[in-house]
Amino acid sequence: MESIVFGIGITALAGALATVAGAAENTESDIGSQGDPNSQVQLAPQMGYIHRIFNKAVAGEPPAYGLWIALGAGIAWAFMAMQINPILAIVLGSGIAVFVQGVYATTAYLGRTASLAKFGQPVYVDILKSMTTVTMAHAFVAIFATVTLCHLINAALGHPFPLPLLGIVWGIALGAAGSATGNPFYGKERQYQNQKFGAGVPIAASGNIVRYAEAGERNSLDNGWFSAKLGGPASGVCFGLIVFLELWRTVLFEEIGAGWGAIIIGIIIILVFTVIDRYIEVWARKNYGPYTKPAEEASS
Amino acid sequence: MTVKVEKIEGGIPHTTIMIAGLIASLVFLYLTYANVIMGTEYFAFFGGLATVAALIWGSHTIKHLCSYGIGTGVPSAGMIAFGSGVIAMLFATKYGIAAPIVAVVLAAVIGLILGYLANNVLNMRIPVMIQSLVEMAIIGALVLMGYAAMMTGSFELTSLTTGNVQILGLSLPSYQASFLGGALIATAFMLGAIAIQHPFNACLGPNWTQDRMLMLAAECGFLSMITAAIMSMPLISMSAALVSLFVAIIGWYYTYAKYIELSKRDAAAWLESKPIPDVEGH
Numbered sequence: 001m002e003s004i005v006f007g008i009g010i011t012a013l014a015g016a017l018a019t020v021a022g023a024a025e026n027t028e029s030d031i032g033s034q035g036d037p038n039s040q041v042q043l044a045p046q047m048g049y050i051h052r053i054f055n056k057a058v059a060g061e062p063p064a065y066g067l068w069i070a071l072g073a074g075i076a077w078a079f080m081a082m083q084i085n086p087i088l089a090i091v092l093g094s095g096i097a098v099f100v101q102g103v104y105a106t107t108a109y110l111g112r113t114a115s116l117a118k119f120g121q122p123v124y125v126d127i128l129k130s131m132t133t134v135t136m137a138h139a140f141v142a143i144f145a146t147v148t149l150c151h152l153i154n155a156a157l158g159h160p161f162p163l164p165l166l167g168i169v170w171g172i173a174l175g176a177a178g179s180a181t182g183n184p185f186y187g188k189e190r191q192y193q194n195q196k197f198g199a200g201v202p203i204a205a206s207g208n209i210v211r212y213a214e215a216g217e218r219n220s221l222d223n224g225w226f227s228a229k230l231g232g233p234a235s236g237v238c239f240g241l242i243v244f245l246e247l248w249r250t251v252l253f254e255e256i257g258a259g260w261g262a263i264i265i266g267i268i269i270i271l272v273f274t275v276i277d278r279y280i281e282v283w284a285r286k287n288y289g290p291y292t293k294p295a296e297e298a299s300s
Numbered sequence: 301m302t303v304k305v306e307k308i309e310g311g312i313p314h315t316t317i318m319i320a321g322l323i324a325s326l327v328f329l330y331l332t333y334a335n336v337i338m339g340t341e342y343f344a345f346f347g348g349l350a351t352v353a354a355l356i357w358g359s360h361t362i363k364h365l366c367s368y369g370i371g372t373g374v375p376s377a378g379m380i381a382f383g384s385g386v387i388a389m390l391f392a393t394k395y396g397i398a399a400p401i402v403a404v405v406l407a408a409v410i411g412l413i414l415g416y417l418a419n420n421v422l423n424m425r426i427p428v429m430i431q432s433l434v435e436m437a438i439i440g441a442l443v444l445m446g447y448a449a450m451m452t453g454s455f456e457l458t459s460l461t462t463g464n465v466q467i468l469g470l471s472l473p474s475y476q477a478s479f480l481g482g483a484l485i486a487t488a489f490m491l492g493a494i495a496i497q498h499p500f501n502a503c504l505g506p507n508w509t510q511d512r513m514l515m516l517a518a519e520c521g522f523l524s525m526i527t528a529a530i531m532s533m534p535l536i537s538m539s540a541a542l543v544s545l546f547v548a549i550i551g552w553y554y555t556y557a558k559y560i561e562l563s564k565r566d567a568a569a570w571l572e573s574k575p576i577p578d579v580e581g582h
Binding site for chain 2: 050073107
């Protein structure tokens, strides 16, 4: 009984860490225009819309976060193998992983922008300096929280995988959660505030992203501010639920039927979420859409 | 058949880069064998240099393959290189001194099978697909072997599966604290897979230039080498790890500074806190 209570406590802590990680991850990737919003940021100068938005395409979010977390975990593992205190090891590992992330971000921005020279897109050094540091700060929070939750899974819950392997698995999961949940707030909404809500992006509007802010010209910090409000927390809840429910079912039901209990509960959770998702989708369609043709004029 | 949308103009031809990359990477891998001969670990950093050589070649292979309009497939090309390479690399480590050669041959066979499946079964029909996948598998195997040699001092299976644990001042051999047992190979996999796809992914566009992309490839290689040197600290002696770290930092700093210089050369303008310039028609 005591071990189950302990396990649930660790599960709750890991879920809370995952929520923080998800929120930070999505804000980081949105400031860098990573993931699917990137295609429009990349396209805009080619359509004549020169912008001051940060464009750091390292890879899709899942592979990129697979690297950052696996790297943080690998270095933390190495320091722990050298008998360094785990908390210090994780901080050092995350710090070095963030250094790598920052260097990748600068080279991605410089490379992409220099390759668009034909269309007159300049390299803005102030954008490079101010955005990279902000993405690094958010990435540190995401990497530190995720490596810590991997360490909890490994050391407190006794998961057989070593830390770097857990890092690669949960890193890809973190990137996927942020990419799937948070990006629409930026890519589908924020970039196209000048289009009618729910209209989608017609071909003619491709690349015509919003480039001017409430005051002055919009940069990616404005986008970070926007996505920290809705996209970040949504990604956080998504990744937090993934981690929490995954550990919860393992801690409580693994003993039943030699492990089959946890698998059956996992399938039940998926079914429950399918029903919830379907309900929300139908409800949203009924209330907000589908986007219909404007009503015909009575006189014509 | 897919139409070639971008062409490589001027610069070093792909075949030259391929041959140079293969030879350099094999030579550097064999130089790590000096560790075994001389009984030290100071030559481990040659493993890192082998990865840099292979990654430069790999980034150009991706450019070669992706010039057939495979835009979103750039990061996945890195993943398939290492996914196919890891099998060849792990199997080859059993062959002692012949390991790098066995890895190249085995990876070529795996790449050939994958290329055949992609082109003839999945009907992708990309002319350079088979050759590129063969190259990618070889590069994946060589890069992983380079990291293994750098972190453990040798590319043989025994050194990959044994580490040391200090218990009360006693040094005990342990599988848990080794390159494979501690799953450092997972980190090496991601380090290489992102580093191989990043140069082309970051430099793609109408004003792509070869020297800038290859410089970025070297930069990514040395950056990954810095972190690999840190991860080698518990597996090889501290002084040998510091030698690797020193070489990696010098290489990284030089290539990073050069890359920024080349970006400055190619960029339309290099502005500090300036507004959006007026472009005709908007």
